[in-house]
Amino acid sequence: MRTALVIGTGLIGTSAALALAQRGVVVHLADHDPEQARTAAALGAGTDEAPEGPVDLAIVAAPPAHVAAVLADAMRRGLARGYLDVASVKGGPRRELEARGLDLTRYLGTHPMSGREKSGPLAATGDLFEGRPWVLTPTRDTDTEVLNLALELVSHCRAVPVVMDADAHDRAVALVSHMPHLVSSMVAARLEHAEEAAVRLCGQGIRDVTRIAASDPRMWIDILSANPGPVADLLSDVAADLDETVRALRALQSSDEAKRREGTSGIQDVLRRGNAGQIRVPGKHGSAPRTYEVVAVLIDDQPGQLARIFADAGQAGVNIEDVRIEHATGQQAGLVQLMVEPKAAPVLSAALRDRGWALRQ
Numbered sequence: 001m002r003t004a005l006v007i008g009t010g011l012i013g014t015s016a017a018l019a020l021a022q023r024g025v026v027v028h029l030a031d032h033d034p035e036q037a038r039t040a041a042a043l044g045a046g047t048d049e050a051p052e053g054p055v056d057l058a059i060v061a062a063p064p065a066h067v068a069a070v071l072a073d074a075m076r077r078g079l080a081r082g083y084l085d086v087a088s089v090k091g092g093p094r095r096e097l098e099a100r101g102l103d104l105t106r107y108l109g110t111h112p113m114s115g116r117e118k119s120g121p122l123a124a125t126g127d128l129f130e131g132r133p134w135v136l137t138p139t140r141d142t143d144t145e146v147l148n149l150a151l152e153l154v155s156h157c158r159a160v161p162v163v164m165d166a167d168a169h170d171r172a173v174a175l176v177s178h179m180p181h182l183v184s185s186m187v188a189a190r191l192e193h194a195e196e197a198a199v200r201l202c203g204q205g206i207r208d209v210t211r212i213a214a215s216d217p218r219m220w221i222d223i224l225s226a227n228p229g230p231v232a233d234l235l236s237d238v239a240a241d242l243d244e245t246v247r248a249l250r251a252l253q254s255s256d257e258a259k260r261r262e263g264t265s266g267i268q269d270v271l272r273r274g275n276a277g278q279i280r281v282p283g284k285h286g287s288a289p290r291t292y293e294v295v296a297v298l299i300d301d302q303p304g305q306l307a308r309i310f311a312d313a314g315q316a317g318v319n320i321e322d323v324r325i326e327h328a329t330g331q332q333a334g335l336v337q338l339m340v341e342p343k344a345a346p347v348l349s350a351a352l353r354d355r356g357w358a359l360r361q
Helices: 011-022 034-042 064-076 091-099 144-156 166-189 204-214 217-225 228-252 257-278 305-315 342-354
Strands: 003-007 026-030 055-060 080-085 107-112 133-136 160-163 293-300 322-327 333-340 358-360
Touching: 003 011, 003 064, 011 026, 011 034, 011 055, 011 144, 026 034, 055 064, 055 144, 064 080, 064 091, 064 217, 080 144, 091 107, 091 166, 107 144, 107 166, 133 144, 144 160, 166 204, 166 217, 166 228, 217 228, 228 257, 293 305, 293 342, 305 333, 305 342, 333 342, 342 358
Parallel strands: 003 026, 003 055, 055 080, 080 107, 133 160
Antiparallel strands: 107 133, 293 333, 293 358, 322 333
């Protein structure tokens, strides 16, 4: 791939353009908002000047509701040898393109499974997709050249290609992305009018649950409007679980011992099923989940603290597998939780104590 056209210079489009430009591809940028395309160009994602002729690959990074229209326009104008989109829903856009009577041999629907709570070109990074799954949904009609161009794009972005059926993809993202986002938003909504004294007690757990609720509602309306059925089916199942959980909790309030036992059994069941589902979430680099030991370090909220901890861990020969930071309420201090291999935990603990760090047992 020598040339590409990115249509839509938001977070995903600009991030893909940055990755391609960094690997020597000549990238042209287009957007319904010319100022946004100019911003992406100023970031080094390419040029906002139109290509003089057909490019190798056109990448449509428009909202799902607009993907088919943008693709149809690009195809009819002959802007590229191959076309793909990066929308988070795949079945609907393809069916709409088929209904328009377009030749889909030169088209491939894709979806990079990566993003951020922030949107727009200023939130983009060239490494956004690194190590992340990038779903490709080819059909028997997909031209081999187009599939190869898509694989080259995924390689340039250092993502991991995953081949799926379009409708299977839509059901999958409803489960692992779209439904959880709505649940996160519902939990966060409980905080909107909560008493300030209660909100001040928020810890890492509520931050984890509500993090994705900070995303742009306009973007999510576009996404959910393109995949409402599978998401509604899943939420219906969640609603049934909620009803059972509410009944179990009410039973725990009963003075009847049998009802309390029934309530305990109901709560244990939902927690057990939660444990069983959570351990199926892939671990580091998409591998099977692994159990790490946590080394908890107390730090002051001052510049350079994290760098010192990581440097000291490196000198001890310990690899940090993951990290989490909890900020103390009302204090300029926090707790850094370092996740390491079990056999490395005592080595790291001893090394950090020797270097003056305060550890929490």
